[in-house]
Amino acid sequence: MSNSMGGLIDMLPGDCVSKILSFNSPADTFRSSMVSSMFHSAVESDVVWEMFLPTDYKDVVSRLITPLTFTTKKELVVSLCNHVLIDGGRNMF
Structure with a gap:
């Protein structure tokens, strides 16, 4: 993934990222933390995990x-x- 794409992902609102992660499995959510800093922050949030x-x-x-x-x-x-x-x-x- 190019740096410009990573920058675009980081521009997503946090609640949007949380919603995206809620469609994953817990294992895929762990892996998603490597996509961008925004995803990493979301993966550490209780809001995301409560959805599971x-x-x-x-x-x-x-x-x-x-x-x-x-x-x-x-x-x-x-x-x-x-x-x-x-x-x-x-x-x-």
């Missing part, structure tokens, strides 16, 4: 067998992608 969480994620977290330690939504998404047990081990998320 189910609407009832707080309920899911409360039902985990082993409590998760996370400080960002990104860390939570990564942890939940590793198939954690919920409901006394009867179900997997």
Whole structure:
């Protein structure tokens, strides 16, 4: 990608970049951080990662067998992608 294209991408509004990233998978979102500084900033934002969480994620977290330690939504998404047990081990998320 040429520098001029990278400059154009950086001109996108942050909410636009966040919306674009929400159409990706979490893995592709990680990779997108290398596209431009704007994408890198967006990938570090809880706003982007919250889009990957189910609407009832707080309920899911409360039902985990082993409590998760996370400080960002990104860390939570990564942890939940590793198939954690919920409901006394009867179900997997």
